[in-house]
Amino acid sequence: xxxxxxxxxxxxxxxxxLFGYGSLIWKPPPHFDRRVxxxxxxxxxxxxxxxxxxxxxxEAPGRVVTLIERSFWASLADAHDSAPEKVWGTAYRIEAxxxxxxxxxxxxxxxxxxxxxxxxxxxxxxxxxxRTLVYIGTPDNDQxxxxxxxxxxxxxxxxxxxxxxxxxxYLLGLEKALNELSPESGDxxxxxxxxxxxxxxxxxxxxxxxIQEPVSPVSHEFRRVSSVDEQEETEKV
Ligand code: BEZ
Numbered sequence: 219x220x221x222x223x224x225x226x227x228x229x230x231x232x233x234x235x236l237f238g239y240g241s242l243i244w245k246p247p248p249h250f251d252r253r254v255x256x257x258x259x260x261x262x263x264x265x266x267x268x269x270x271x272x273x274x275x276x277e278a279p280g281r282v283v284t285l286i287e288r289s290f291w292a293s294l295a296d297a298h299d300s301a302p303e304k305v306w307g308t309a310y311r312i313e314a315x316x317x318x319x320x321x322x323x324x325x326x327x328x329x330x331x332x333x334x335x336x337x338x339x340x341x342x343x344x345x346x347x348x349r350t351l352v353y354i355g356t357p358d359n360d361q362x363x364x365x366x367x368x369x370x371x372x373x374x375x376x377x378x379x380x381x382x383x384x385x386x387x388y389l390l391g392l393e394k395a396l397n398e399l400s401p402e403s404g405d406x407x408x409x410x411x412x413x414x415x416x417x418x419x420x421x422x423x424x425x426x427x428x429i430q431e432p433v434s435p436v437s438h439e440f441r442r443v444s445s446v447d448e449q450e451e452t453e454k455v
Contacts (some may be wrong), residue, residue, distance in 0.1 A: 233311060233312060233313070233314050233317065234311075234312050234317055234321075234351060235309050235310065235311050235312070235339065235348050235349065235350040235351065236250075236309065236310045236312065236320075236324070236350060236351050236352070237258060237307055237308075237309050237337065237339050237350035237351065237352040238307050238308050238309075238310065239258075239263055239283065239285060239305055239306075239307035239352070240282060240283040240307075240388075240392060241272075241282075241382075241388060241391070241392070242307070242308065242310070243307055243308045243392070243395040243396070243399070244391055244392075244394075244395040246308075246310055247310055247312065247320050247323060247324065248316070248319070248320060248323060249312055249313055249316035249319065249320055250310035250311060250312055250313070251311055251312075251313045252309075252310065252311035253308055253309075253310055254308065254309045254310075254311075254339075254341045254342070254343075254348075255306070255307075255308055255341070255342045255399045255400060255403070256306070256307070256308075256309060256339055256340050256341040256342045256343075257304035257305055257306045257307065257339070257340050257342070257403075258285075258304075258305050258307070258337045258338065258339055258340070258350075258352070259288075259303055259304060259305070259340070260287065260288050260337070261285035261286060261287060261288055261305050261337075261354075262285065262286045262287075262288055262291040262301040262305070263283050263284075263285055263301070263305050263405055263407065263408070264283065264284065264285075264286055264291075264296075264298075264366075264407060265281045265282065265283055265366065265371055265375070265389070265407070265408075265411060266281070266283075266284055266286065266355075266362060266363045266364060266365070266366060267281065267282050267283065267284040267330075267331060267332075267355040267359075267361050267362060267363065268280070268281060268330075268331075268361040268362075268363055269281065269282040269330060269361070269378075269380060269385070270330055270361070270380070271330050271380065271381065272330075272380050272381060272382040272388075273378060273379070273380045273382055273383070273384075273385040273388050274378045274379070274380045274385060275379075275380055275381075278378060279361070279378070280374075280375065280378030280379070280380055280385035280388075281363070281366070281371060281374055281375050281378065281385060282385075282388060283392065283408075284332070284354055284355035284356075284362065285305065285352070285354045286357070288301070290357065294364070294365050295365060296365045297365070297367060297368050298368060298406065298407045298410065300406065301405075301406075301407065302405060302406070304340075304402075304403075305405075306396060306399050306400065306402075306403035306405070307399075308399070309339045309341070309348060309350050324351075324353070330355075330361055331355040331359035331360060331361035331362065332353040332354060332355050332359075333353070333354060333355075333356060333359070334351060334352075334353060335351070335352050335353075335354050336349055336350065336351055336352070337349075337350060337352050338350070342399075342400055368410060368411060368414060369414060371411060372411050372414035372415045372418060373414075373418060373429050375388075375389050375411065375415060376415055376418045376419070376422075376429060377429060377430050377431065377432055378432065379432035384432060385432075386415055386419075389408070389411055389412055389415060390412055390415070392408055393408050393409060393412040396408060
């Protein structure tokens with residue numbers, strides 16, 4: 219990869235880079251040979267994408283993150299009315315010999331409203347930016363929910379579950395993964411929802427809430443073996 223005077227590094231013809239800002243941070247794709255912490259700009263991360271296939275079901279969709287263009291987000295009424303300039307995450311370089319296989323794997327992820335975009339990624343170590351592929355659920359997709367009231371959103375996440383597991387594990391996993399990336403990679407939207415969720419869990423343990431527990435709509439043992447879910451589980455590092 220060539221770096222020219224701080225400009226975007228040009229990737230080799232048959233390699234590609236992928237930016238993860240959600241579960242990809244802690245569940246890498248197969249066959250990556252470099253994993254780089256860093257950020258993108260111009261976006262805001264929000265739990266505004268309904269999930270019917272991973273952390274919820276078609277009957278009871280959960281909530282996962284998407285990226286919203288910052289200028290569009292600024293035009294919305296969001297109770298979380300600030301957002302970091304940098305959206306932290308992880309970029310993965312996929313080995314040339316595995317690009318076709320990984321693209322097929324990623325195409326599965328595209329289901330449920332996400333589409334492919336490209337954005338410059340800035341490595342945390344200050345090395346030149348990299349053009350990365352990123353999956354985004356844009357506001358025109360059917361699963362985009364728009365602004366959510368934080369307490370209602372935390373309660374929704376608390377009671378949701380899908381083939382990839384509990385929605386609350388996705389939220390808390392994201393909070394942990396972000397905190398581990400860098401001292402400055404925390405995201406107040408994610409932390410506030412996590413704090414609310416922990417409070418709901420604590421109240422639930424004491425029998426002080428009537429929020430419904432997940433009803434296990436999908437048996438994890440019988441989930442689709444050809445789907446990304448299985449790969450997500452086997453690619454844990
Ligand atoms: C992510 O982790 O960045 C991600 C994964 C699948 C779809 C969209 C985003």
